[in-house]
Amino acid sequence: xxxxTLQPETWVDRYSDYLYxxxxxxxxxxxxxxxxxxxxxxxxxxxxxxxxxxxxxxxWLIAILKRKIIDHYRKxxxxxxxxxxxxxxxDDEMEGDWLxxxxxxxxxxxxxxxxxxxxxxxxxxxxxxxxxxxHAAIFKMKTIDNFDTEAICNEYNITPxxxxxxxxxxRKAMANCLEKNWL
Amino acid sequence: xxxxxxxxxxxxxHVCDRAQYNEASLWEKTLLTIHTFFCKLCRKHTxxxxxxxxxxxxxxxxxxxxxxxxxxxxxxxxxxxx
Numbered sequence: 134x135x136x137x138t139l140q141p142e143t144w145v146d147r148y149s150d151y152l153y154x155x156x157x158x159x160x161x162x163x164x165x166x167x168x169x170x171x172x173x174x175x176x177x178x179x180x181x182x183x184x185x186x187x188x189x190x191x192x193w194l195i196a197i198l199k200r201k202i203i204d205h206y207r208k209x210x211x212x213x214x215x216x217x218x219x220x221x222x223x224d225d226e227m228e229g230d231w232l233x234x235x236x237x238x239x240x241x242x243x244x245x246x247x248x249x250x251x252x253x254x255x256x257x258x259x260x261x262x263x264x265x266x267x268h269a270a271i272f273k274m275k276t277i278d279n280f281d282t283e284a285i286c287n288e289y290n291i292t293p294x295x296x297x298x299x300x301x302x303x304r305k306a307m308a309n310c311l312e313k314n315w316l
Numbered sequence: 317x318x319x320x321x322x323x324x325x326x327x328x329x330h331v332c333d334r335a336q337y338n339e340a341s342l343w344e345k346t347l348l349t350i351h352t353f354f355c356k357l358c359r360k361h362t363x364x365x366x367x368x369x370x371x372x373x374x375x376x377x378x379x380x381x382x383x384x385x386x387x388x389x390x391x392x393x394x395x396x397x398x
Contacts (some may be wrong), residue, residue, distance in 0.1 A: 250376060
């Protein structure tokens, strides 16, 4: 008995941000990421029949997306040019030059930091998914997209005090969820 | 001016939320500090709330714009119609 069903109409609202954050760290290009997400949704739609219902919708879409990302790199590699330019700063002739570039970057993040942030990003979006849909959307607009209170109120036709109540509840739920899954 | 906040947890929580978005005044933040000095529960809540803000900021989580989502939806809908 399948425990999960597919609802393609809700995919964009529910999963596009998650898939985007998953993709952007892997392809590092906004447009490519968007294309891959679009392709993933279309591929999901096409192979809808193969969905057994064992995994959640999101896990299933991520599995498709992974294949798409691999395909993207395969395609890119097959088109690779012959000429490659190697830049070597520690050339003997240039000794002493480019000292600035050898100084430690104060904004440098270690690979570990970056990895941790990637995971945190996905954990945040997973927690958002557990919230009420409307609350999650409002929380996202306010906290992640930094929209003005007024703009959100107009969009959802609510009063500022309504908004703050929603934000308060969402923050509480998010803190609980992240404490359980992350912190 | 809003002095009752010192004794009112609900009011304090509201200011604490607004402070996370830099929308609380210095006066409100001072009152919040006084409140949390006496109120253990709110002190805990304030710490958690600030930790959430920090985590979200640190993660640099991004979202697709409404326009991009609209395009995605449109394409998906077209495919579903076929």
